[in-house]
Amino acid sequence: MLFKIALKNLLGARLRTFLNVFVTCISFFMIIFITGLYDGMRQHAKQVTIDTEIAGGAYWHPLYDPSDPMVFEDSHSTLPPKIKDLVNDNKAVPILVSQAAIYPNGRIMPVIMKGIHPSQNIVSMPTNTLEKNKDINIPVLIGKGMANNTKLNIGDSFTIRWLDSDGTYDADEGTVVHIMDTENFKLDIGHIWIPLKKAQKMLALENEVTYVSYAIGEKKIKNLGSWIHRDVDYLIQDIEAAIEADKPGNQIMFTILLSLAAMGIFNAQVLSIFRRGKEIGTLMALGMTRSKVVGLFTLEGGINAVLASALTLFPFGLIFWWTAEHGVPMPMDYSEMGFMIAKQLMPVYSFSLIATTTVLVFFIVIIVSYLPSRRIARMKPTNALKGKTSI
Amino acid sequence: MENNTVISIQNLIKRFPVGSEFFTALKDITLDLHKGEFTGLVGPSGSGKTTLLNIIGGLDSPTEGKVRVLNQPLNNTNHNERARLRRKYMGFIFQSYNLLPVYTVFENVELPLILNKMNKEDRIQKVNQAIEWVGLTNKRNSKPNMLSGGECQRTAIARALVHDPVLVMADEPTANLDAENSHNIMKILTKLNKELDTSFVFATHDEKIMGYLKRIIRLEDGNIVDDKKIKKENI
Ligand SMILES: Nc1ncnc2c1ncn2[C@@H]1O[C@H](COP(=O)(O)OP(=O)(O)OP(=O)(O)O)[C@@H](O)[C@H]1O
Ligand SMILES: [Mg+2]
Numbered sequence: 330m331l332f333k334i335a336l337k338n339l340l341g342a343r344l345r346t347f348l349n350v351f352v353t354c355i356s357f358f359m360i361i362f363i364t365g366l367y368d369g370m371r372q373h374a375k376q377v378t379i380d381t382e383i384a385g386g387a388y389w390h391p392l393y394d395p396s397d398p399m400v401f402e403d404s405h406s407t408l409p410p411k412i413k414d415l416v417n418d419n420k421a422v423p424i425l426v427s428q429a430a431i432y433p434n435g436r437i438m439p440v441i442m443k444g445i446h447p448s449q450n451i452v453s454m455p456t457n458t459l460e461k462n463k464d465i466n467i468p469v470l471i472g473k474g475m476a477n478n479t480k481l482n483i484g485d486s487f488t489i490r491w492l493d494s495d496g497t498y499d500a501d502e503g504t505v506v507h508i509m510d511t512e513n514f515k516l517d518i519g520h521i522w523i524p525l526k527k528a529q530k531m532l533a534l535e536n537e538v539t540y541v542s543y544a545i546g547e548k549k550i551k552n553l554g555s556w557i558h559r560d561v562d563y564l565i566q567d568i569e570a571a572i573e574a575d576k577p578g579n580q581i582m583f584t585i586l587l588s589l590a591a592m593g594i595f596n597a598q599v600l601s602i603f604r605r606g607k608e609i610g611t612l613m614a615l616g617m618t619r620s621k622v623v624g625l626f627t628l629e630g631g632i633n634a635v636l637a638s639a640l641t642l643f644p645f646g647l648i649f650w651w652t653a654e655h656g657v658p659m660p661m662d663y664s665e666m667g668f669m670i671a672k673q674l675m676p677v678y679s680f681s682l683i684a685t686t687t688v689l690v691f692f693i694v695i696i697v698s699y700l701p702s703r704r705i706a707r708m709k710p711t712n713a714l715k716g717k718t719s720i
Numbered sequence: 721m722e723n724n725t726v727i728s729i730q731n732l733i734k735r736f737p738v739g740s741e742f743f744t745a746l747k748d749i750t751l752d753l754h755k756g757e758f759t760g761l762v763g764p765s766g767s768g769k770t771t772l773l774n775i776i777g778g779l780d781s782p783t784e785g786k787v788r789v790l791n792q793p794l795n796n797t798n799h800n801e802r803a804r805l806r807r808k809y810m811g812f813i814f815q816s817y818n819l820l821p822v823y824t825v826f827e828n829v830e831l832p833l834i835l836n837k838m839n840k841e842d843r844i845q846k847v848n849q850a851i852e853w854v855g856l857t858n859k860r861n862s863k864p865n866m867l868s869g870g871e872c873q874r875t876a877i878a879r880a881l882v883h884d885p886v887l888v889m890a891d892e893p894t895a896n897l898d899a900e901n902s903h904n905i906m907k908i909l910t911k912l913n914k915e916l917d918t919s920f921v922f923a924t925h926d927e928k929i930m931g932y933l934k935r936i937i938r939l940e941d942g943n944i945v946d947d948k949k950i951k952k953e954n955i
Contacts (some may be wrong), residue, residue, distance in 0.1 A: 330834055330835070330837065333834070334831075334834070337822060337823065337827065338822055340822075341821070341822020341823070342822060607816075607818060608818075608820060608821075610818075611812075611814075611818040611820070613779070613803065614777065614779060614806065614812045614814075614818075615806065615807065615812070615831060615832050615835060615879075616803050616804065616805075616806035616807020616808070616810070616832070616835055616836075617803065617807070617835055618799065618800045618803040618804075619799055619800075619803075620800075709780070710774075710779040710780075711774050711779050711780050714779070714814070714818070
């Protein structure tokens with residue numbers, strides 16, 4: 330019964346209802362859209378990192394720490410036998426990490442030099458390009474960002490200088506054989522990639538490596554000796570942390586959006602109770618109990634939320650659907666700012682995202698509808714009938 | 721209390737707080753109203769007519785004294801109980817009609833039946849009947865802003881009577897209407913009073929109404945100064 334009356338009141342007050350619903354709807358939409366974009370970004374970054382870098386996981390030399398180049402000198406050894414078997418089966422790719430300096434076009438630049446097995450197919454990197462030109466002394470694979478920074482093109486040669494295992498500096502000439510267009514800046518910025526055998530020879534570390542990445546689906550090996558197993562969750566941590574670091578900004582925005590919607594509805598409720606004093610008095614005179622009148626006004630606010638969801642579903646739902654299918658074009662290339670953002674962002678609208686947003690918005694709407702309506706319970710019918718409604 | 725007593729008031733006093741003082745709007749009112757009576761509370765402005773009507777309707781509570789409405793002592797009933805009494809047994813007609821603006825004539829008249837949880841079929845039948853009583857069948861789908869003042873008040877009358885109340889209270893029902901509409905309204909009410917045996921209590925100082933009343937209670941300064949029954953039924 331209350332529902333019918335509430336619905337009639339809302340439909341009767343066309344513009345007022347529409348404006349309320351629209352404000353709620355916009356914040357509904359923005360929260361879902363932005364969170365969806367964000368989730369999409371995050372999934373994409375993870376996927377790219379897994380595809381190009383992590384694969385199924387890794388085994389590390391016990392001293393290896395990717396964030397501390399000073400330990401690279403000591404963090405290498407021959408592989409434990411079981412890992413070696415995995416490599417021989419082409420189910421893992423060995424990588425030797427070292428510090429080096431390059432001198433492109435007369436500048437000096439410290440880099441991380443990684444030797445990788447060129448014929449690997451564990452991570453999605455064009456390492457096979459390192460095999461093509463057998464006559465080149467040191468074939469080098471670099472990323473697009475690196476190429477931009479160093480102004481190097483394919484075929485350009487430059488000096489590489491490194492510290493070998495005897496503690497003496499050595500230098501030789503490298504040549505760019507390929508420039509890869511990768512979204513994973515961690516393979517690009519400050520990195521040069523050369524064939525593993527070459528690296529081992531240059532550093533005088535025959536058969537030694539720093540870590541191996543193994544194929545997706547491989548089981549974890551037990552009894553590794555001192556080498557350390559790192560799973561995907563561990564390896565993805567820094568990406569997760571980078572995404573988390575962005576979160577507070579998002580939450581502030583959501584709070585603002587939600588407050589706007591909440592204030593809109595609160596304001597509309599206060600106004601309608603103030604203006605509809607005579608109506609409230611009349612309903613009381615007709616025998617509606619105070620709690621029912623409170624319920625009626627709260628319900629009107631609640632139906633606002635339902636209408637807002639419906640409106641979000643219909644016209645804005647099409648936007649959700651379209652963007653999920655076609656992605657959102659990014660106006661600029663963010664990859665050089667050190668983050669993995671696709672040129673075409675694919676938002677991901679998970680069920681839990683839509684469900685939590687809906688529940689949250691509903692909850693807020695009901696509260697801001699109820700708070701002002703509660704005043705009605707304290708109103709005297711005689712005052713209400715005179716239109717004396719103090720809020 | 722007699723069987724056909726609808727309202728019984730004994731030594732009613734009503735005081736309103738005004739600043740730190742009290743203003744006594746009703747001073748020691750004792751009064752019985754019977755079933756089917758067509759009563760007017762008349763008197764100058766500020767004499768306490770609306771206040772008395774509101775107390776009878778349970779919209780306001782007495783400060784002192786006993787008020788029984790339909791055999792229910794109003795002194796010790798709560799808000800919900802009083803709301804139930806109004807919903808089931810009372811009807812209200814206001815000076816400014818108090819129709820709900822977003823509802824049509826039909827929906828306005830239907831509201832008391834919805835509040836009483838009557839089923840849809842009975843509701844439609846009762847509403848159509850009530851709208852016919854007041855001669856608004858051709859306006860049943862109009863909203864209040866499309867109606868004249870007289871039509872609005874006739875809608876309000878249909879709303880006050882649609883659920884067959886025992887008692888109808890009308891506060892200055894003709895104050896906003898011209899002479900023709902006022903007489904028209906009073907004729908409708910007189911007819912319904914006869915046919916349905918509904919009791920009516922008016923608060924008014926409209927001379928045009930006086931001729932229709934069967935009992936006139938004169939209030940002055942919160943006191944009953946005169947109470948007389950009019951025998952003849954010459955309308
Ligand atoms: N809520 C209130 N607070 C204080 N005084 C009030 C209140 N309601 C009514 N009064 C006073 O009580 C007295 C009686 O008021 P009431 O409204 O009953 O008069 P009335 O006979 O209906 O007058 P009118 O013919 O002008 O409608 C008036 O003096 C009024 O000022
Ligand atoms: Mg009055």
